[in-house]
Amino acid sequence: MAARQQNLPHADRLKPGMNDNLHQLRCFGCGARISGAEAQPDFRCVVCGDLFEVEYPGWSQRQGNDRPNAGALKWLWRERRCSSEWLDQSGVWRFRELLPILDNFGNAVTLREGNTPLYPLIRAAKALGIDQLFAKHQGMNPTGSFKDTGMTAALSVAKERGFEWVACASTGNTSAAMAAYAARAGLRSLVLIPDGKIAWGKLSQAMDYGAVTCQLKTDFDGCLDLLTQIVRESPIYLLNSVNPYRLEGQKTPAFEIAEAFDWSVPDHLIVPGGNLGNSSALGKGFRELYELGLVARMPRISVIQAEGANPLVRSMTQNHGASLEPVEAHTRATAIRIGNPASWRKAARIIQDTDGWCLDVSEAEIAIAKTELGSEGLGCEPASAVTLAGLKKLRAQGHIASGDSVVLVLTGHTLKDADYTIDFHRGTLLKDEEKVGLETEIDGLRRNAVVVDATPAAVLATLKGSAG
Numbered sequence: 001m002a003a004r005q006q007n008l009p010h011a012d013r014l015k016p017g018m019n020d021n022l023h024q025l026r027c028f029g030c031g032a033r034i035s036g037a038e039a040q041p042d043f044r045c046v047v048c049g050d051l052f053e054v055e056y057p058g059w060s061q062r063q064g065n066d067r068p069n070a071g072a073l074k075w076l077w078r079e080r081r082c083s084s085e086w087l088d089q090s091g092v093w094r095f096r097e098l099l100p101i102l103d104n105f106g107n108a109v110t111l112r113e114g115n116t117p118l119y120p121l122i123r124a125a126k127a128l129g130i131d132q133l134f135a136k137h138q139g140m141n142p143t144g145s146f147k148d149t150g151m152t153a154a155l156s157v158a159k160e161r162g163f164e165w166v167a168c169a170s171t172g173n174t175s176a177a178m179a180a181y182a183a184r185a186g187l188r189s190l191v192l193i194p195d196g197k198i199a200w201g202k203l204s205q206a207m208d209y210g211a212v213t214c215q216l217k218t219d220f221d222g223c224l225d226l227l228t229q230i231v232r233e234s235p236i237y238l239l240n241s242v243n244p245y246r247l248e249g250q251k252t253p254a255f256e257i258a259e260a261f262d263w264s265v266p267d268h269l270i271v272p273g274g275n276l277g278n279s280s281a282l283g284k285g286f287r288e289l290y291e292l293g294l295v296a297r298m299p300r301i302s303v304i305q306a307e308g309a310n311p312l313v314r315s316m317t318q319n320h321g322a323s324l325e326p327v328e329a330h331t332r333a334t335a336i337r338i339g340n341p342a343s344w345r346k347a348a349r350i351i352q353d354t355d356g357w358c359l360d361v362s363e364a365e366i367a368i369a370k371t372e373l374g375s376e377g378l379g380c381e382p383a384s385a386v387t388l389a390g391l392k393k394l395r396a397q398g399h400i401a402s403g404d405s406v407v408l409v410l411t412g413h414t415l416k417d418a419d420y421t422i423d424f425h426r427g428t429l430l431k432d433e434e435k436v437g438l439e440t441e442i443d444g445l446r447r448n449a450v451v452v453d454a455t456p457a458a459v460l461a462t463l464k465g466s467a468g
């Protein structure tokens with residue numbers, strides 16, 4: 001690292017924000033507007049300390065015939081799915097008319113992210129009495145999580161602006177995505193992760209893609225605080241979701257969902273909540289489609305957290321999202337083990353604007369939902385399964401009608417955290433007190449591997465034993 005530090009760029013070598021004529025940054029708190037080049041290294045507003053959103057002034061100025069031609073855009077985006085151009089093959093850059101954040105799209109760093117499947121969930125729909133239930137599986141991205149859609153956008157900005165180093169604090173998936181995209185772009189990457197609190201699959205990816213990985217004796221929130229201090233002192237580009245360009249990429253699954261629904265939208269979108277960048281980004285995506293006249297309405301957007309890491313749920317129930325008290329986070333869904341979420345204001349706004357809900361689910365409910373998704377052939381990581389667990393609660397509370405269409409956003413691939421899955425099926429994941437009232441359901445879902453003699457009779461006897 002010491003020798004490499006000489007490669008850190010000097011501030012005067014960094015190119016100014018070139019594409020400012022197309023986009024600007026607007027503070028979510030006080031509304032201050034700045035150019036992309038004026039953003040602080042920690043992406044906080046110097047006036048009020050809040051986060052920024054990317055804004056495209058040209059869109060609101062365009063009236064009548066000057067508005068984008070919705071039909072032409074829809075046709076163009078679909079055509080690109082058959083294109084052999086590398087930029088068109090990205091499910092993010094396919095929609096580049098709605099994210100003009102680069103001066104030159106030739107600078108885009110892509111691994112063919114996006115274009116993820118929207119699977120019908122037949123069994124869960126039947127069990128819940130819902131006609132139309134789908135899973136948008138963002139775990140089917142190149143590094144196995146939704147982070148790739150945001151990383152292709154923000155890392156491309158880093159590359160275009162001449163940075164040599166990029167960095168993030170992470171519960172694992174952001175670091176895996178950042179390390180991969182940095183490696184593709186030939187940039188160096190620094191990862192700060194909470195020691196012992198991320199899944200091995202994710203740590204192994206950061207190592208494989210060549211990141212400098214520091215395991216810190218603190219939690220995710222501590223890692224992000226430390227990194228914020230570091231980027232203020234060194235010209236290292238911050239790639240956490242406080243970076244508004246990340247959210248520009250992460251809004252594109254909203255476009256894919258609308259496209260899959262033939263440019264109507266589902267009634268409900270259910271998203272896991274950790275640092276709360278993703279729910280904010282998807283909300284921004286649907287809002288832009290609505291404001292540009294590409295869809296006629298917005299879906300309700302609900303955010304689900306784990307009971308032990310539920311600062312937004314508390315904020316929404318105690319003061320309707322006016323303020324947020326950080327919590328010390330505990331959950332086995334390590335991806336969302338976050339007590340002080342950076343984008344909470346944006347997420348609270350989108351829940352309120354769309355009449356969505358915010359609720360939490362227990363460790364046992366997460367484990368059950370994850371196994372149920374697995375039994376439909378759609379494995380996912382624990383953090384993703386909060387969506388199905390949350391849907392069950394929303395349906396039981398009468399918030400979702402049988403005729404409603406619902407999309408669950410599955411954020412990560414099942415192989416990210418194989419230990420969790422194996423522990424569940426072995427019966428070692430949950431403590432007795434966590435299972436109270438759910439023991440029979442849990443036992444019915446467990447499929448532990450068994451050791452048997454290497455004879456046909458022994459294997460066939462095992463089949464009989466597992467009948468039903």
Ligand code: F0G
Nearest residue numbers: 170171173174274275276277278411412
């Ligand atoms: N699901 C998965 C699989 C995640 O990795 C994360 C966040 C979330 C949900 C929550 O998304 O933070 O936008 O609300 N993972 C981050 C990381 C924090 O470092 O990989 P969010």
